[in-house]
Amino acid sequence: MVYDYYPGCTLKSKASRFDISAVKAAEALGAEMREIPEWQCCGGVYPMACDEIAHRLPSVRALNEAKNNGRDLLTVCSACYHVLKSVNYDMKNSMDVRSKTNSYLEYEKEYKGETRVVHYLEMLRDDIGFDAVSEKVVNPLKELKIAPYYGCLILRPSKIIGFDDAENPVTMENFIKALGGDPVVYPFRNECCGGYAVAEDKAIAEKKSREIIECAKKHGADMMITACPLCMYNLKKYADIPIKYFTEILCEALGIEADGE
């Protein structure tokens, strides 16, 4: 299995351990992640205003590259996934965005949203299969109660993102089970941590993050996992239990050493 890989800005810097662990674990599971050349940052947030064409270009360039390579476009970061998938939706469904973007890019063939955007968790769930992942586990995460934190971007809006049921997701819980761990189901798993608003108002991020952590702990969590470096940043400030990227516990279970920032 070969994927075109879109790492995004943070995985190449502050969250390098997220990138390194993802690539190593994929390798062990028989999937090759080929980083696309000269990718540009997606912008971190999806440009909702339909006249913001320039802000959609980095995503479209990556999507078109994957299309030309005949491969799916794989991401690990929730935010990149959300942006790529939302822009891809526009390219498929908005005549206005599609035609303006294509007239600017002047590709030989129009890009019309053909590429499949895959989150790493979808790759594990749908392409490799959690059963096959389970078979490769050498250090089952026994006796660890792990609270999956979904946050917003990997789930919503579900009519566009389509990753899982946004109100009652199960993918990360099943992922934890596949690694031999015990998933903690708690109501705040899909609440917002405050996101980028931390820059504008630290108090709002603190309030939201504390509520999430307290809720996870109240339901018995020893540890939390996330797929988003910004959630990691907000939660980590207030957490007294470990918070890890989901690929880190995957490496642990598969017996793979992975380091990085």
Add this chain to the structure above:
Amino acid sequence: MTEYDLSLEAIRMSGVYPERCMKCGKCSGACPSYGEMEYHPHQFVDMISKGRIKELMESDSIYKCLSCFVCVERCPRNVFPANIVEAVRTLSERRQGADRISPDTLTEFIDGDTPQQLLMAVMRKYSK
């Protein structure tokens, strides 16, 4: 430009149809920033369709939206309230000198752990 025209421009930018709203209030009921906002998501939808954009543009509520997409998820009429909040904020920031956070003030919140993703998001959300 009249306030009504400005409102129409925001609606065009948002790409959504506020007139679909049936005023059920689900968006505001689920909004995690409800307590922080002077105007709530359903009011953005209502006021913009009545051409009352100025009060929204002048309110700090436009900076309190977290783009969590809960309102979009819960809306039974496909109104996409978050897109309307974003359009109002974007129009507000496109005015000269109206950046909420500029490259000069960007350093104020940065610490050793700040992810690049946050810097990018801030440049997109709080400045033009």
